[in-house]
Amino acid sequence: MWKSGTLLLLSVLWASGELQQETEPRRLPPPGKLDFGYVPAGVYETLAHYEPGPIGILFHLVHAFLHAVQPNAFPHDLIVKLAKDKFGAIQTEYQKPENIVLTLQAIYYEIGFLICAAVGLLFAILMPVVGLFFCMCRCCDNCGGEMHQRQRKNADCRRGLLGTLLFSTSLVITIGVLCAYAANQNLSSQVKNIRRLVNSNMRDLHTFANDTPMQIDYLISQYATVKNKVNYDLDNIGPLLGGRIHVRLDKEVHPALNQVLNMAGAMRETKEALENVSVSLVVLQEGAGKLHFNLSQVCDSINRTLDDPGCHDEESDATTAQLCRSIRQSLSQLQISANFTRLPNVNPQLEKMKNVVKTDLSSVVHRGFSSLNDTPHIVIEQTRSVVNSVQNLVDSVGNNISSFSKAFPLQTCLSNFTIFISHAHAKIEDYYPEVDKMDFYRWIGCIALCCMVVLVLAFNYLGLLCGTLGYDKHASPTTRGCISNTGGTLLMAGVGFSFIFSWMLMGVLTTIFLAGGNMEKLLCEPFHTKELFKVVDTPYLINPEWKNFIPGYMYNDSDLELTSESLYSTCKQNKGIYSALRLDKVFNISSFLNTTVFTKDVVRQLENFRIDLRTIILLEAEGKQNLLDFSEAGLSEINYADYLDEVNKGVTVVDVLSFAKELESQTDLMPRGPLQAALKGHVATLQRIHRQQITPMEQAMKYVRARSALNQSMRFLERTASDLPNKVTDVLEAIEAAQHLISQNATLLINQETRKYSATIIGYFNQYIEWVKTSLALEVAPCKPFSNILDTAQIMTCSFLVDSMNTFWMGLGCSTLFLLPSVILAVKLAKYYRRMDTEDVYDDALDNWN
Numbered sequence: 001m002w003k004s005g006t007l008l009l010l011s012v013l014w015a016s017g018e019l020q021q022e023t024e025p026r027r028l029p030p031p032g033k034l035d036f037g038y039v040p041a042g043v044y045e046t047l048a049h050y051e052p053g054p055i056g057i058l059f060h061l062v063h064a065f066l067h068a069v070q071p072n073a074f075p076h077d078l079i080v081k082l083a084k085d086k087f088g089a090i091q092t093e094y095q096k097p098e099n100i101v102l103t104l105q106a107i108y109y110e111i112g113f114l115i116c117a118a119v120g121l122l123f124a125i126l127m128p129v130v131g132l133f134f135c136m137c138r139c140c141d142n143c144g145g146e147m148h149q150r151q152r153k154n155a156d157c158r159r160g161l162l163g164t165l166l167f168s169t170s171l172v173i174t175i176g177v178l179c180a181y182a183a184n185q186n187l188s189s190q191v192k193n194i195r196r197l198v199n200s201n202m203r204d205l206h207t208f209a210n211d212t213p214m215q216i217d218y219l220i221s222q223y224a225t226v227k228n229k230v231n232y233d234l235d236n237i238g239p240l241l242g243g244r245i246h247v248r249l250d251k252e253v254h255p256a257l258n259q260v261l262n263m264a265g266a267m268r269e270t271k272e273a274l275e276n277v278s279v280s281l282v283v284l285q286e287g288a289g290k291l292h293f294n295l296s297q298v299c300d301s302i303n304r305t306l307d308d309p310g311c312h313d314e315e316s317d318a319t320t321a322q323l324c325r326s327i328r329q330s331l332s333q334l335q336i337s338a339n340f341t342r343l344p345n346v347n348p349q350l351e352k353m354k355n356v357v358k359t360d361l362s363s364v365v366h367r368g369f370s371s372l373n374d375t376p377h378i379v380i381e382q383t384r385s386v387v388n389s390v391q392n393l394v395d396s397v398g399n400n401i402s403s404f405s406k407a408f409p410l411q412t413c414l415s416n417f418t419i420f421i422s423h424a425h426a427k428i429e430d431y432y433p434e435v436d437k438m439d440f441y442r443w444i445g446c447i448a449l450c451c452m453v454v455l456v457l458a459f460n461y462l463g464l465l466c467g468t469l470g471y472d473k474h475a476s477p478t479t480r481g482c483i484s485n486t487g488g489t490l491l492m493a494g495v496g497f498s499f500i501f502s503w504m505l506m507g508v509l510t511t512i513f514l515a516g517g518n519m520e521k522l523l524c525e526p527f528h529t530k531e532l533f534k535v536v537d538t539p540y541l542i543n544p545e546w547k548n549f550i551p552g553y554m555y556n557d558s559d560l561e562l563t564s565e566s567l568y569s570t571c572k573q574n575k576g577i578y579s580a581l582r583l584d585k586v587f588n589i590s591s592f593l594n595t596t597v598f599t600k601d602v603v604r605q606l607e608n609f610r611i612d613l614r615t616i617i618l619l620e621a622e623g624k625q626n627l628l629d630f631s632e633a634g635l636s637e638i639n640y641a642d643y644l645d646e647v648n649k650g651v652t653v654v655d656v657l658s659f660a661k662e663l664e665s666q667t668d669l670m671p672r673g674p675l676q677a678a679l680k681g682h683v684a685t686l687q688r689i690h691r692q693q694i695t696p697m698e699q700a701m702k703y704v705r706a707r708s709a710l711n712q713s714m715r716f717l718e719r720t721a722s723d724l725p726n727k728v729t730d731v732l733e734a735i736e737a738a739q740h741l742i743s744q745n746a747t748l749l750i751n752q753e754t755r756k757y758s759a760t761i762i763g764y765f766n767q768y769i770e771w772v773k774t775s776l777a778l779e780v781a782p783c784k785p786f787s788n789i790l791d792t793a794q795i796m797t798c799s800f801l802v803d804s805m806n807t808f809w810m811g812l813g814c815s816t817l818f819l820l821p822s823v824i825l826a827v828k829l830a831k832y833y834r835r836m837d838t839e840d841v842y843d844d845a846l847d848n849w850n
Contacts, residue, residue, distance in 0.1 A: 034229060034767050036222045039779040042211035044574075046200040048791030050799040055186050055807070058179055062806045063520070069112035070521050074531040078105050079522075080538045113517055120510030123817075124503040131499030159471075159832040163464060166491075166825040170460045173818045177453050179811030184446040187804035191439045194800075195432060197792050202425045204785035209417050212781040219772050219780065220401055226768045230394050230761055234387045241383075241757040242376030245611070248749050249372065252741055256734040257368055260619060260627070263731055264361035267630050270720050271353040273713035277346050277643075280709045323666050349634045356629045364623035371616045372742075382611050390605045390761075397602075446808060449508060452501035453815045459494030460826060463487045467833035480834070488833030491826040498819045498826075505816045509809045516806040524798035533565035555585050571787035579777040602765070606758040611750050614743045619735045631728040640718040 052059055081102055107114065233240055470483025526532035539547040546552030550567065551560035562582045570580035577583070667683065 034225055034764060034771075036225055036768070036771050039215050039218055039775050040211070041215070041779060041782070042207040044204045044207060044782075044784050044788070046197070046204050046785070046788045046792070048788040048795065050795045052186075052799065052803070055182055058183065058807045058811075059803045062803065062810050065810065066517050066520055066806070069116055069517065070109075071112075072109050074522075074526050074529070075105065075109045076531060076535060078102065078109065079535055080541060082106075083535070083538075083541055110518075113514060117510055117514055120506050120513065120813075123820075124507040124510065127499060127503040127506070127820075131496075134499070155832070159829065162825055162829040162832070163468065166460060166822065166829055167464055169818050169822045169825060170457055170464075173453060173457055173815040173822065176811040176813075176815030176818070177450050177457065180446070180808045180815070181450055181811075183804045183807035183811060184443060184450070186807075187800060188439055188443050190796075190800040190804070191435065194435070194796055197796070198425075198428055201785065201789050201792055202421060204788060205421050206418065208781065208783075208785050209414055209421070213414065215775075215780045219775055222771070223398055223401060223768065226764050227394050227398055229764050231391055233757075233761060233764075234391055237383055237387060237757070238376035238380040240760075241753060242379030244753045244756070245379065245613075245746075245750055246373065246375040248753065249375065249613075249742060249746065253372055253738040256731075256738040257365055257372075257619075259731045259734055260368075260623065261362060261365045263627060263630070263728070264365060266720055267353070267357055267361065267626075270630075270717065271350070271357050273716045273720075274346050274350040274353055276709040276713040277717070278350055280713070327666060344639075346638060349638065352629070352632075352634060356626060359622060359626040359629075361623055361626050364620055364626070368617065368619050368623075375613065375616070378613060378615065379611055383609055386605055386608050389608075390602060393602050393605060449505060449812060452497070452505060453812065453819070456494045456497050456501065456819060456822070459490045459497065460822060463489075463491035463494060463826070463830070463833070466490060467829070471833065484833045488830040491830040491833065495823050495826045495830075498823045502816055502819045505812065509813045509816060512805060512809040513813065516802055516809060519802045520798070520806060524794070524802055527794055527798070530565055533563070533568065537563040537565055551582065551585070554581070557585060560585055568787055568790060571783040572791075574782045574784040576775075576777050576779060577781040577783040577786075580783045603758075603762065606761060609754045609758070611754070613746055613750070616742050617739075619739070624732060624735070627728045627732060631725045638714075638717060638721070640714055640721075643714045 464487065466483050467487025470481045470485075470487060523532070526535075535541070537548070542549040543552060543558075546558035548558045548560060548562060550564060551562040552558030560582060567580050571577075
């Protein structure tokens with residue numbers, strides 16, 4: 001039957017149900033850790049723990065007493081030697097030195113029990129002998145048998161002391177009897193709980209058998225989670241793998257394309273700047289030309305006026321002549337300062353730039369960006385066949401698992417195991433009436449033993465009661481009352497029953513003490529400290545050919561590290577039967593999953609990814625030529641210094657208004673006449689020119705904007721033209737380097753990302769394998785019911801039977817021992833209660849009588 005149970009456990013672990021098929025696709029989380037949920041677990045109802053309640057105090061006292069009697073450590077080596085010898089050689093060849101040593105070791109270990117047993121045996125032998133001689137002695141009027149009491153002055157004190165001591169002794173005996181009775185009742189009540197514990201354990205075994213296939217089915221059904229996730233990642237290989245490749249490439253390619261895009265912006269801005277220069281130059285040249293013409297006419301008119309004879313005739317005064325000379329000398333300042341008419345136009349450069357911007361370089365660059373961004377689509381197209389192959393393999397793996405699960409007769413094994421449990425339970429149920437009957441007989445026997453002591457106690461208490469209540473201190477020993485005499489007689493009756501029962505009680509209790517004490521020290525206590533498991537796990541103990549019995553019996557491999565202690569501890573922690581019984585020796589789940597789930601074909605197919613990105617063109621030839629044309633647009637041929645010098649100059653060399661005022665002041669110094677009037681007219685003309693031409697050129701938005709636009713455009717063009725060919729060359733080299741990276745050197749990058757992607761796919765299988773192994777070890781078929789069976793047996797044997805039995809002999813044994821002082825005290829106290837035949841007579845009393 002044990003082998004059938006083992007076969008069932010193995011079959012349960014091999015068996016499974018169909019894979020769950022999802023009818024509708026579900027949204028899956030991004031690549032990462034898979035969520036397989038929780039393995040459905042049954043609830044075991046057996047609570048293999050016993051709390052004795054108040055009587056536990058007595059149990060602890062018994063344990064403390066047994067530890068005092070037997071403080072030696074558990075005799076592991078001694079028991080192993082005896083078990084290996086099977087006690088045969090010691091019995092037949094006990095004179096051999098090694099057997100003598102073993103015998104002495106056993107005696108040394110049991111010395112405490114032997115001493116206590118010897119005391120009990122001596123008590124049982126001597127008590128009836130002493131009782132016999134005591135009776136014979138009293139029949140001869142000795143040993144207190146003479147009905148005569150000597151008068152003493154301290155008689156009352158002695159009587160009171162003896163009564164108190166006897167009452168105290170009786171109380172101790174009563175407490176012992178009550179402890180024995182409580183232990184007896186506790187055992188009877190706990191026997192009634194055996195049925196509940198057994199039924200609970202059997203239900204847990206049914207739960208184990210019913211839930212294990214469901215748990216195995218759940219493990220295998222969760223392959224659907226892996227399958228769906230793998231298919232999801234394969235269907236989205238573009239954004240997952242292609243996206244990562246694109247991100248890696250974009251770090252290198254994006255800056256190069258941005259440089260080209262910036263150069264396209266520079267082209268547009270250069271064309272706009274040249275246009276601004278051309279327009280501004282026309283506006284400024286037009287204004288400057290008109291001003292130059294008017295100022296020249298004024299200068300010519302003033303020169304003609306200064307040719308007047310009044311300026312240099314002999315008849316003219318010296319002041320006028322000096323003034324005329326000063327005015328003539330200052331006319332050289334009356335001219336324009338910024339001469340824009342001498343600046344060459346930029347029409348050749350503008351025409352070239354117009355031709356350059358005809359090519360939309362931004363569109364060319366955006367086509368490059370678009371080509372790069374198309375990486376995910378390229379990956380999808382180039383890996384389509386491999387993806388289909390991997391998906392087919394994933395489906396075939398699921399089919400393999402499903403077909404494998406059908407190869408084991410799970411239902412048959414489950415039915416056989418369930419039938420075995422039911423039959424075992426039925427047989428146990430058949431023993432309940434016998435157990436109840438035996439417990440009833442045991443209860444009657446223990447009550448009978450208690451009643452023996454209770455009978456003695458009854459005589460003691462009644463004797464004390466009658467003797468105390470009927471005692472008359474004025475009465476002489478020969479005239480004591482009937483009640484007092486009855487009390488003494490009852491005490492002597494108790495003495496008699498003490499001699500009758502005490503030796504039988506001690507004999508029975510000594511036997512129970514030897515059995516219960518050794519069971520506690522050799523069975524119960526070693527079970528708690530696990531020393532008992534070490535004995536069972538001793539190599540070659542049960543079978544000389546097996547190092548470890550359990551794996552030798554189950555797997556025919558006794559070298560496997562599987563012991564009863566490890567099995568019990570693992571099941572105690574409610575771990576799976578797979579790890580507890582080391583079933584990997586019979587069915588290695590890792591090997592099965594590695595060959596069935598994580599196939600080499602899947603890995604080999606993932607290694608077939610071949611991605612070629614040479615179709616990506618970052619910058620077409622048209623764009624490259626456009627950049628070269630930009631560098632050859634002739635921007636470096638413009639004389640920026642002349643333009644900036646003219647822009648930074650004022651409108652005229654001298655302030656015309658100030659010149660007019662100075663001319664007017666000089667004219668006022670001249671004598672009145674035609675010369676003064678003519679010069680006054682020129683002053684008015686200059687003022688009009690300043691008002692109508694110079695002021696607008698300095699303040700009008702048209703000219704201000706033209707000068708500002710010319711200044712800014714020239715400075716921009718100067719910056720742009722600075723080392724322009726080298727800048728264009730650098731941009732083209734960056735584009736070529738990025739293109740070379742994509743076309744020639746991207747293989748390493750692609751392989752790295754492909755390996756990461758493949759590792760992610762493979763990681764899903766690894767996660768499933770590790771989850772299955774962990775679940776089998778910890779959650780599937782938790783074997784707590786089997787450790788509970790052992791714990792239940794320990795509770796019934798040690799906590800119910802042994803502890804109660806030990807408490808019984810301890811309580812009743814103490815009572816029996818205290819019967820000895822009770823006998824002595826009762827005999828002495830009876831003399832003070834019984835009516836004597838004779839008494840002492842003193843002389844003074846005779847005189848009084850006379």
